[in-house]
Amino acid sequence: MKDKIVLSQGFEIQGADFVRGGEASCQIVEALRDLAFPPEIVRRAGIASYEMEMNMVLYADHGMLSLTVTPDAIMIFADDQGQGIPDIELAMQNGYSTATQEIREMGFGAGMGLSNIKKNSDKMQITSTVGEGTKVHIVIEANGARSNS
């Protein structure tokens, strides 16, 4: 029954907006801290949401990053309209990237994004249609690890 208490927040993400790119994940981190999630959980959610956000900035036209929190879990959902991923299995591999030279020169596109998201989440689901967009859904469980400080 506890699961009925839910917090939802949505952040609009604009493709190629490097000035504001990263702000949404910062706000997610701040919110999770205020909600008394332990530092390790917040850190994982911060890294995963940052990668999800930057993937949209780098590869999509625009998209939405949503945070849903229940007392037991953190769910982050990225839904974008953009180029999509032709081969998800390949894209999940460490070091694989379709990033252009310009993106790499900015320090992105090392091919660690998706694997980093997976590493920092407990569940990850990804679907994509080439030419339409990509949806990434992750869950970070917060069971039992709640801090009281």
Add this chain to the structure above:
Amino acid sequence: MPGPTAKDIHHALRIDESRCNGCVECTKACPAKAIRVRGGVARVLPERCIDCGECFRVCPRRAIIPVTTTYMDLTRFKYKVVLPSPALYSQFGPNTMPEDILQALLLLGFDYAYDKAYTCELVFSDVKKFIEENYSGDPFISPVCPAVTRLIQLMFPDLTDLILPFRAPREIAAKAIKSDVHKRLGIEESEIGVIHITPCLAKLAAMANPPTEEKSFLDGAVGISEVYGSLLGALKDSKAEKRDQPLHRSSGTGINFGRSGGEVAALGIEASLAVSGVKETFNILKAVERGKLRDIKYLECQICPGGCIGGPLTVQNRYIASNTISSLVKLFGRKLKVEEMTDLEEYDRNYFRLASKIRPQAIPALDTDTSIAIGKMRLREQISRALPGKNCGACGAPDCKTLADDIVRGLASIEDCIFVKSGLAGGRIAELKGIRKR
């Protein structure tokens, strides 16, 4: 803010209520959002203050007073040692040598003046070894600036593990001085006072409120600006005086610790970064948090722009001060004096490393129970939307978002907003009052 530890936290500033007129400059300048105007005067929330001194810099009425050590506090010590920050060497121009300054300090009544720049060199030769042996993908963050340490404890709690587990050079020096003086002169350590000459408030606060449970070896601290006048006078005499023992031991590498980049230069590790300034420090720590600094082995952060030479208690313009340091570094060379020194007995190398971990001191969550916290957060969002968003600060909080946060934490009420009070806040307030009644 009521908190179990609030009473125990000591800060290095106090507000002179006879001078404060309740303007909102300090609340706006505070990067930690730790100041509120209440009852017409500024009040510091002790568990949020990071001792950076930004409020002290901006206060137009000089109502923020550093709580430094007074002369009376020092009379209880039989033997008084002064330990100046290397930033002091930058304050008198390139023709005043560190030796002149240390000798001048003796003329002010200290029994001994100790060159902390030398300790910095010594400690960082060990730090270099430590980093090379222990680096495993995340940068080590410098433990030197106490305001940065506190900023991390409060606002980046998950990064406390990355703070280099070394004691600050000033603490290491203070301990070494006490055991050395005791050995040489037979004076009990409790009768030896070690006084730091500091460029900032943060080091004052760190003495009373160290980042770990252990107690500080420093017995007091005085701002550079407080001794500057008398030092200028003493310098004239000290240059003419005959000296029986040289006090200055460091090379240019140690002197360089007075400014941003000094630690990085001393380490000589290519994959390291030096950052200074409050905003810049915030931004780089955010980058660390996102895992963006994984190729960097050492991150030097100083809260003051330009490093300690930009401290709120310094006197000299920091660009001029930096130029003086450049001259001194050139004059004394970068080759570490530590390597040729044999009198290192005073140092216990085991003491360089911290015995206990630096723990997070995160700002309390909205509630320890996540379900209740979620409810409060939703209310906070509603309040935020209802407030005018002009960030005028007249309520006493730095901005509308912070007022909303204070309201759900029970520290303020919506009527503190002058727009709400005067009925100019628009329709959403009515909706909100309904919620609050329920």
